[in-house]
Amino acid sequence: MIEFNRVKKVYPNGTVALEDISFEVGDGEFVFIVGASGAGKSTMAKLLLREEKVTSGHLTVGQMHLDNMPDRVVPYYRRKIGMVFQDFRLFPNKTVYENVAFAMQCIGEPKKNIRRRVPSLLEVVGLEDKLKSFPDELSGGEQQRVALARAIANNPDMIIADEPTGNIDPQKSMEIMNLLVKINSVHKKTVLVVTHEKTLVDYFKKRVITISDGRVVGDHRGGMYG
Template sequence: MVKFINVSKRYPNGVLALTNINLTIEKGEFVFLVGSSGAGKSTIVKLLLKEIDPTEGEIIVGEYKLTQLPKREIPYYRRKIGIVFQDFRLLPNKTVYENVEFAMQITGAPAKIIRRQVPYVLSLVGLAHKAKCYPHELSGGEQQRVALARAIVNKPSLLVADEPTGNLDPDTSWEIMKLLEDINKRGTTVLVATHAKEIVDSMRKRVVAIDCGRIVKDQPKGVYSYESSDNQVLLQRRV
């Protein structure tokens, strides 16, 4: 489903964000991507969205070889990926229904399919009764549910969630993670970049830890904890 093959990324300012990343995510997996700020998680997300290109290596998502993807095909590729951000990114002047509807309209989906699919996904995330509300009338958790509905309405094979609980209280965070788990059980591959240690430790999914641009742990049914380079330095000093 997703393959990073010897991927490195150096930004124009000289910062080396990723070094020789090799990662495979199979279809239907649920994977947590963890690490401290600046470890390289956001760079991996941007590479998956084709917002940036690797300096070296190859990235494959489904049938797409991203390093060889022409610019004209990028919009079509992105339509097959669901993305959820920490800050929701809803359209403020559109209702809940219209926010989700818009995601289908830009793909050229027939009106008949839209009228069937939008209510279905709103019901799936528990927001059928909020269809006519605007984002400012919703709680943070409800806004994130709308963002989830928008991300899955086109039935993506891959859902990428970048710190989806970062702006939410603990109880609401658990609700969002349960929704992501339910979406995964329906067959969607899910990658969640997060700092939410308690959630990661409790859910016991596959955990890939990034530190200083390198994979330092890849563990099935894993936990958040890993030994960062900072900890290694401290241990060396104590010895």
């Protein structure tokens, strides 16, 4: 599914964010990517989204080679990825329903399909009774659940969650993480969670890839943080 092959990323200002990164993630895997802030975790997410290009080495997702992907293909590639951010990034002037529907509208999904699918997506994240609420009427945890529903709206192959619990209180964090595990196991999506929350990582006993100073320093299945 995902293959990092001797990937190096140097930013234009000379900062070396990632150095000689090699690992593979198989279809349907659940992986935590952990490390201190500044270790290069977010750069990894940016490379996977093709927001940044690798400086050298190869990055392959599915059949797609991200290192020489033409710009016009990028939107179609991104439809295969559901992205979840620390700051939710919901449209504040759209309701919960509209936020999820918009993701489908963006890629030209017919209205009929949108009307049918959005309620079931919101059911998956347990927000079926908040259709008409606006993001600022919801708690952080609820907002992140809307973002999760949006991330899976277009039936992506993979979910990338960049610090998804960073702005949420601890007991709600567990709910979000449970949802991600559910999306992984029930909906068969590959899930990558970038985080530095030790308790959560230790609790779920999934594969953990540890990054430090731009290098992979640990890769353990059923592993623990650090």
